[in-house]
Amino acid sequence: MARGHGPEVGKRRLASELRRLREAAELTIGEVSGHLRCSASKVSRIETGHVGVRPQDARSMLRLYGVDGQELEELVQLAHDARARGWWHAYSEVFTGSFVGLEADADSLRAFQALLIPGLLQTRRYANAVISAMRPNASDAEIKRRVSARMRRQRLLTEASPPSYVAVMDEAVLRREVGGREVMVEQLARLCDAARLPHITLQVVPFGAGAHAGMEGPFLILGFPDEADADVVYVDSTTGGVFLEEPEEVRRYSLMFEHLRACALDHDESVRLISHLAFAVQGGESAM
Incomplete structure (x- = not known):
């Protein structure tokens, strides 16, 4: 595996992107948690990289933020990659x-x-x-x-x-x-x-x-x-x-x-x- 392409780095990069995209969509953590039917603390922990995000949840979040096409698929792939075990x-x-x-x-x-x-x-x-x-x-x-x-x-x-x-x-x-x-x-x-x-x-x-x-x-x-x-x-x-x-x-x-x-x-x-x-x-x- 090439340097910089491991699961922890992928999780960290995805977390940063999810936070950036949520803020760009002018949505609060509470609004996102309501959409996902989960706690606000879970969304917050996903955005800080403390917990991973399931690919299906990543897809739901990204669609909520107005992301589609290749960008969406690349970020969902990051969610898949981040679940690999080192x-x-x-x-x-x-x-x-x-x-x-x-x-x-x-x-x-x-x-x-x-x-x-x-x-x-x-x-x-x-x-x-x-x-x-x-x-x-x-x-x-x-x-x-x-x-x-x-x-x-x-x-x-x-x-x-x-x-x-x-x-x-x-x-x-x-x-x-x-x-x-x-x-x-x-x-x-x-x-x-x-x-x-x-x-x-x-x-x-x-x-x-x-x-x-x-x-x-x-x-x-x-x-x-x-x-x-x-x-x-x-x-x-x-x-x-x-x-x-x-x-x-x-x-x-x-x-x-x-x-x-x-x-x-x-x-x-x-x-x-x-x-x-x-x-x-x-x-x-x-x-x-």
């Missing part, structure tokens, strides 16, 4: 939102992490240590399942047409010993290996940079190949992430990311630092 549905207890589906279709990913190695670059043992620490009440089976889901997600960076991936990390990420010395040596080596791939750029914000734009926490900016699909920001947290889609919010985070890149070491300098720390830890020295 690989992540097998991990529905782990991935509860649309994040992984959108990530799978992005053609550019810009990530910042202040405390952890980005999930797409974690080794299995590092991921196990992180998830175990962050979910102290989880069973061994749950932790194993979450680690497996994270490893499956990482295939995104090694598929035939991977997205460009720029990961900026605070220096603290590299110096925090997670899982023990052996795990950290393996993890730092993994970063050096990933840095050799042409579509991956790593940058480290050194301690010497002082205060910086990413100190509030991690975020990811997802970009898509089709101009109809605007960039979206995903702000992660332990209780679940949130999507930011308003143009002003996306611009703010894009500017933050550019500031972070400007104060970070460049790719080659960052890889040299990571390599140096790997050798130091392997030799028994403290990363600090």
Whole structure:
């Protein structure tokens, strides 16, 4: 499947079009819900992409908005496509939102992490240590399942047409010993290996940079190949992430990311630092 043509992106694009067409037809959500004989909250959730829309309901809505012909059929096809199930549905207890589906279709990913190695670059043992620490009440089976889901997600960076991936990390990420010395040596080596791939750029914000734009926490900016699909920001947290889609919010985070890149070491300098720390830890020295 080509980048930008997956079910989550299709659902997001259809939701945006349905809202635009309803407003152009000067109809309220209440009027549409009355026509469909459903709740107004359902129509609202369809327009925000929180729930999918059945093809027959999409057709009814579009006809109500005065849409017909090829445009109608193309949008109804989007409703069909959005019902497809991606690989992540097998991990529905782990991935509860649309994040992984959108990530799978992005053609550019810009990530910042202040405390952890980005999930797409974690080794299995590092991921196990992180998830175990962050979910102290989880069973061994749950932790194993979450680690497996994270490893499956990482295939995104090694598929035939991977997205460009720029990961900026605070220096603290590299110096925090997670899982023990052996795990950290393996993890730092993994970063050096990933840095050799042409579509991956790593940058480290050194301690010497002082205060910086990413100190509030991690975020990811997802970009898509089709101009109809605007960039979206995903702000992660332990209780679940949130999507930011308003143009002003996306611009703010894009500017933050550019500031972070400007104060970070460049790719080659960052890889040299990571390599140096790997050798130091392997030799028994403290990363600090």
